[in-house]
Amino acid sequence: MPYDEPEPDDPQVLVGVTVPGDAESAREMAAAFADEFARMGFGRRQILALFRSPRYAGAHDALARLGDVEVARVVDESLGVWGQVRLAVEDAPTAPGSAADAGPVDSGRFLKVLK
Template sequence: MAQKPFEPDDPMTPTAAHVPLPDRASVCEMAACFAQEYLQMGWSEAAVLEFFRNPFYRGTHQIYAALGPADTQASIRVAAQREQERRRR
């Protein structure tokens, strides 16, 4: 809900904020969240991993750099398992 009335000249520009990641578990969870979103759009696990590897996509690539290939792939697997469980329901 809006806290004030909408005005025609209000900017509706999305803004990003840097949120420091306190520990490795948080980075793994963030990787799984990104991956789950792309898996829900129909991407394969291999395609999602390539997305993390590509430095053009700074957010996911930063996670890839922090976790390394093996842990990034493990986080994607966790997301894929969650997605499979969700689809079974």
């Protein structure tokens, strides 16, 4: 963002246009993020932290518009379902002698191949 107000003839200035939206869209966006991250195994504290971080503009904007209480309610709704279970991922056994079996690839080896 520029420090100063733009010059009147600056072609880079974005012109704001009102996009028709649904009043429920902020709540739906919050619910979508809450559902998705609850499905991924995030807990209440982690999901609320996502909403509170201003760097995640979508979630943070929903928090700004809906408020802490409403967002917490939406998150608890999601966790009420998706928090009931957790997913377990089991990797297939590593084949003896494979690259994965040998441990992490060191960067020197990777660069050597590329050269």
